[in-house]
Amino acid sequence: MSNLGKRELLEQEMSEQEFLAQYKAVDYPRPSLTVDVVVFTVADIPKNNYRKLPEKELRVLLIKRGGHPFKGQWALPGGFVHPSETVGDAARRELLEETGVDGGHIEQLYTFSTPKRDPRTWVVSAAHMSLIESGQLTLKAGSDASEVEWFSVTAEESSKFIRLLLSSGDTHLSATIGHEHSGGEPKVIENNGLAFDHAKIIACAVRRLRGKLEYTDLAFSLMPERFTLTELQQVYEAILQKPLYKAAFRRKVADLIDETDEYTQNAGHRPSQLFSKRED
Amino acid sequence: MSNLGKRELLEQEMSEQEFLAQYKAVDYPRPSLTVDVVVFTVADIPKNNYRKLPEKELRVLLIKRGGHPFKGQWALPGGFVHPSETVGDAARRELLEETGVDGGHIEQLYTFSTPKRDPRTWVVSAAHMSLIESGQLTLKAGSDASEVEWFSVTAEESSKFIRLLLSSGDTHLSATIGHEHSGGEPKVIENNGLAFDHAKIIACAVRRLRGKLEYTDLAFSLMPERFTLTELQQVYEAILQKPLYKAAFRRKVADLIDETDEYTQNAGHRPSQLFSKRED
DNA sequence: TTTGTTATTATCGTGGTGTTAATATCATTA
């Protein structure tokens, strides 16, 4: 940095054009660059119902790894970034390729770069968060249908643990990833048995989602075109993991929504008015 | 992805140990990975004073580029990431190497990856933000003292422009970077003449700083050990670019600070009580 | 002692929020 080599001396008299023409790839070591995508949705819990209405829960999409390393363990969808795309582009592409999930909100989260986070080689990953509405996803499974699964998330703040509940199809199994057992409370183990540092990434995403929920309109990425205020409130409650007061909640979201002249049908009780996200 | 090659078939029967032993570097193209650091401080404006007290302004640290590309233009401090460190480590190291600035708060901002952002080759940069107190910095200039400079920032929200005012030493020149002219209002040109996409990065940093100022204790990274409430308020006003009400401000920061039994001296008016950041 | 200047705190109105409770509207059933 202090000694000027022959090349640096030459640079002094070159124009930028000339410099770029003679420039060769840098001699610094380069990492592999990947993206990992934390896909969230909020879906109804298939209740073991007495007649209670279905509440909702926050879910994250995972893929079972077919190859080494971490073979057979669950991991976030993701893959290598191409030179012709941004990391955001790569996140969208990988998501579509690996899970069939298209569109929806997607945003960059944080870049994970701990040296040994991938046992193979130097891999840096730009983590992303994606939100999609649970109604319009059909997991058309790029490789194998049984390899892609939704998991219920209940993450405690400021914890390196995430509690993941296997939520497969209609049955709602209670299990810790990689350590399934018969019913009861799930035993939480380090990383939940997730591949790489993906448990840490999910925790980061949950924190971000909770934070932005309160001062953005992020929640509407999880809603259909038309929705009731109760449904909207249930989405907030599922993410924040706490009950909210009806009246206060309605006041708070009042200027984010527009009312329609449609109502729910055949409910056995007073029908709910349908609302839509306010565009402005 | 669908065709299983010989190598993939072999993987099926290998243990993870065996796999890692035979693993060779991936065949995907790899980007160069850099960090760029937006260093903020808040310092007194050397007023052309009638007897007005010095107000404060937000400043960012820039380095004049000695080599191609963007030779002679101003740029953020930064450099290549090593395989043995995280991007955060690299940000701290480069900051110390290039500007002599040590310590202070530092956090990751956003990763910029637009394919042609560097004219040489594929370079992805993890942008960071750093906050330091203006009192304890001595820019001991890694290379050349005149190459490192503080610039006053006044960034309008949601604009791709940043207005930078050259704030050099005692004199407060009014100029747009790369397009200096004699006094008056600075003419704002695209990117302010900054290298690469660094204007965009600075805008991103200012947005983040303003946002987190209101719900974190980030401001104290810009304060000395002991400070008056007026000084603290001036820091907030300089960053948010708007006046705040005294009483309301004091109520808001009341539970972030501890009072001391010290006061300012020889002021010609009622002395101010000194406060410190509350640790808990 | 008066004046100029800044620090600190009191006060008051307003608006948002937590909380409870009343009212509305449907399907179902006696």
Next chain:
DNA sequence: TAATGATATTAACACCACGATAATAACAAA
């Protein structure tokens, strides 16, 4: 037809945070 069960919607009220202004305190200098 009227009562019941269930959920939706909104009214009402207390309380607290905040915007905004004004009063008081403490120092140096004239």
